[in-house]
Amino acid sequence: VWAKVPQGPPDAILGITEAYKADSHPEKINLGVGAYRDDKGKPYVLPSVRSAEKKVVDAALNKEYAGITGVPEFTKAAARLAYGSDSPVIQEDRVAVTQSISGTGALRIGGAFLERFYPGGKTIYIPTPSWANHNAVFKDSGLRVEKYRYYNKDTIGLDFEGMVEDIKNMPKGSIVLLHACAHNPTGVDPTEDQWRSISDAVKEGGHYPFFDMAYQGFASGDTAKDAFALRHFISEGHRPCLAQSFAKNMGLYGERVGAFSIVCESTEEKKRIDSQIKILVRPLYSNPPVHGARIASEILNDSALNQQWLGEVKGMADRIIKMRALLKENLEKLGSKHDWSHITSQIGMFAYTGLTAEQMDKLAKEYSVYATKDGRISVAGITSDNVRRLAEAIYKVKG
Ligand code: LMR
Secondary structure (H helix, E strand, C coil), X not given: CCCCCCCCCCCCCHHHHHHHHHCCCCCCEECCCCCCECCCCCECCCHHHHHHHHHHHHCCCCCCCCECCECHHHHHHHHHHHHCCCCHHHHCCCEEEEEEEHHHHHHHHHHHHHHHHCXXXXXXXXXXXXXXXXHHHHHHCCCEEEEEECEECCCCEECHHHHHHHHHHCCCCCEEEEECCCCCCCCCCCCHHHHHHHHHHHHHCCCEEEEEECCCCCCXXXXXXXXXXXXXHHHCCCCCEEEEECCCCCCCHHHCEEEXXXXXXXXXXXXXXXXXXXXXXXXXXXXXXXXXXXXXXXXXXXXXXXXHHHHXXXXXXXXXXXXXXXXXXXXXXXXXXXXXXXXXXCCCCEEECCCCHHHHHHHHHHHCEECCCCCEEEHHHCCCCCHHHHHHHHHHHHC
């Protein structure tokens, strides 16, 4: 029956982990998937997550189904974290929110909702480059995917003029995907002033903004600051939708905790949208898993745990900043004549090194250093112990 099923390629990001695992080099380095490691290179369970999980277990809750849209204490708190407790959209109770299978699931629900109900063109514009999975998620949701300019490889920075020009030239009412903070894969974000102009351009085109916020807290170490773009758009009268992930900022990767929300005009509109989200989710996966959402809910709703968590997020962001500086320093010490200042000016979990696909191949084959072909490295995988070896490998490959 399956004789005609072709062999598919490995996943651009998760496939790297498979290659890394198959390598027997004792000092191999995995900078592929965006997953935080401590300074010993070990997976990190946040102490606030351990405490919250203990509270959840001690409460001996039952394992009944959550509602179709998930654990309400979690979804309400997730919306408050993103939009801000004092935001009019929260105060006026006009955000439709559903729990999702992490950020990917949130994007997929959003894509499916827009495909079914968005009255404009069913094309979503994503930045060049974007997270490797965006294209597939939206295509499989039934949307057409187009690109807008974002990254300027000559300046290793934002192509701000190109981005704004492309937004202005999109057909009226297009859907525009925006990385709310810590752009993946480049680590290059617009400044607050640039966000203001981007908001104007989106408004001028009558476009619909779709925010992907997978790294709230990871860009600046401050969750409110990282929500600037989303909150600014709302203050300008946009009514965006939003995908949130708690994989990175709570380290809940495998628990798959996320949320999808749509800012509505009124509570009445919210109720209608909510009803349709339920109709959409029910045949997809019926209702989401509860354990991770309960953990996140404890962290978001218990003020002591919340303070502790914010400190831990900042701690992760700070370690990454330190590793950026160390990598740059080591490359310079080795005598590299390239300008590596982008390593420290980029933010979030990733650095976009500017290395070519061939150079990345060489890093893997000759030095057992694994990262994605686009030259992205997960700085969260760098440690005080491996940074020197990493710098040497990059220096030998690129000079
Ligand atoms: C990444 O970009 O590495 C992460 O978002 C993990 C993933 O699912 O790709």
